Amino acid sequence: MGKNPKRNRETLESTQEMSKCILKNKQFNSEEAEEIIQAIRIENHPKGSILLKEGEVAKDCYLLMKGCVRQYFLVDGVEKTTFFFVEEQGFSSFKSAAKGIPSDHFLECIEDCTLAVLSVQKELELYQKYPNFESLSRSGLEDQLGDYQEMLAKFITSKPEDRYLDLLENRPELINRIPQYQLASYLGVSPETLSRIRKRIFLKK
Amino acid sequence: MGKNPKRNRETLESTQEMSKCILKNKQFNSEEAEEIIQAIRIENHPKGSILLKEGEVAKDCYLLMKGCVRQYFLVDGVEKTTFFFVEEQGFSSFKSAAKGIPSDHFLECIEDCTLAVLSVQKELELYQKYPNFESLSRSGLEDQLGDYQEMLAKFITSKPEDRYLDLLENRPELINRIPQYQLASYLGVSPETLSRIRKRIFLKK
DNA sequence: TTTCTTTCTTGACAAACGTCAATGAAAGTC
DNA sequence: GACTTTCATTGACGTTTGTCAAGAAAGAAA
Known part of the structure; x- marks a missing residue:
């Protein structure tokens, strides 16, 4: 399941949509945008498929175009859900991806999903080549960090x-x-x- | 309190320590390191002083050299603590600093603190000038985001x-x-x- | 449709938590 | 030293939650 993503009409539409998203960003000239788009692949995963298992090392980061992805932990045989990612959200298992260590959680598609996928390795190459891309990423990470600070605070209080x-x-x-x-x-x-x-x-x- | 940080022997030592920390990073040549060090100021704040109030816009980001800083919210007149920062930790009120919106929380020194302070504005300038600095920041943000993902998950589960x-x-x-x-x-x-x-x-x- | 499976609801009871109030202990002040 | 203030502990009681178990509702499959 999900190992062999279909290439269909939906995939093409998603590619176009994702491309637009990158091209509209004024930080990039068309050459940069082109290379970034080339590096990103579109994947379709059916409901129920697992993007990342506990114990695996995360190799990709994702931008969710359609569907919903659930992050959960397995504690004493019970699934503990800790996050839901939806459309337009970018995400990755940062701890695992950045440090190359096994993931402590699962990522599961709880709906049919269309994802823009970028490998961590390719991501680093693009950072090297295009500081603007790293700048975009840093800014996005700051936003996400702000969100997490807020979520944690809400949960505690x-x-x-x-x-x-x-x-x-x-x-x-x-x-x-x-x-x-x-x-x-x-x-x-x-x-x-x-x-x-x-x-x-x-x-x- | 804390409005007029003392310049003393301790401050000088902290500057040297902080400088070493930046210089040892092989990503920087001495010119880059020099400019970064120039942009950072060392501040001493006594126990009890407030670094950031609810409603204020965060203008700085911090690296804590000595002491402990508490993040808290004021909910129905009751202080709700959501984080403790200690030595070696870098932090900022990301939501407020990145978007220029008023902070929803307070930052209080609960011990006498020595902080390396960098203004958000200067930070952005350094990013423009030195992609290596932005790269360091992005990497640090990823680490922190991983920490927050983990903390939130632990709290939920x-x-x-x-x-x-x-x-x-x-x-x-x-x-x-x-x-x-x-x-x-x-x-x-x-x-x-x-x-x-x-x-x-x-x-x- | 009927059947099967999954999910949601409800009841009962024990455990954990919040609040209010009183008491103790520790630290700081005069 | 005595006094004040702040913080930690303990008891009592009502509310909320977890767990176990049973039943109802909603979907999926035959």
Whole structure:
């Protein structure tokens, strides 16, 4: 599954879309953009396929064009979901990719996914060649780091119910797309508790 | 407090130490290193001083040479601690600094601190001038992002008691340096609960 | 459709947590 | 030294959560 990504009409459209995304960026001239586009491959992975297993070394970084990817840990045989990536989000298993160490988590497509994939090796080459590309990456990393600082802070400072309300407000699309037991795990509670939290909220209105 | 940092023997030593840290990095020639060192100023802030207030726009990024800095939010009049920075750690309020928006949190020196400070503006200039410097920054950001991914995952997947045990194992120095009520907040529980958790752990041994 | 599987809900009970209040201990101040 | 302030501990009680188990609802497959 997912080992042999299809090359179809959707793939071509995604390539064009991704290309536009890079070309519109004024930091790049057409030559640079061309080489970057060449380095990126589009992959389609069906729902349920695993992009990265625990123990494997991450070799790629991703830009999600369509679908949803779940990051989870296996703790005492139980899956603990820690993140959902959706459209337009770029991501990688940084610890594993940057240091070449085995990943401690899994990445799973929980919907049919279309991904723009760039190998870490190629990425480094592009950094060397085009400082503008590294600049774009640094800036993106700063944004993401800001997001993570914020998420961690929210998680520390709020209760499960508040976190669910926060999700309702800031990422409502997740609630309809994602199985409730995975959302529960993401909120740090059991599926039963999330069910009760939903009931409590419903009764309050 | 902290508005008028002292220039003393300690400051000079810190400058030398920081300079060595940059010079030893083989990515830089002496000219580059010199300019970077010139751009960085050393500041001493006494215990209790605030580096950044909620509502202010972050203009600097920091490298902590000595002491400990606490990040906290003010939620309904209660301080919620979300991070402790210690020696050798570089940090910034990324969201605020990168986007020029007001900070949603505070940064407080909870010990007498010696900091290497670089303004965001100067930082961007150095990136423009020396791609190697931006490269160093990108790499550092990736490391930090990996750390944050890991921390968030740990927080989601573990209970308060596990988090305390984790702290005992991985950052034991924090436990003796930091008031317990701030640690409790950092672990996401009330001071009373942390006190009881410690008792439980003690009884188990 | 029917059947099977997966997911969600509900109940019951024990464990853990938050809050309020009181007490103790430690550190700093006069 | 005595005093004040701050921080840590302990008890009591109500709320929330986890777990186990059973049943309902929703999807997928035959």
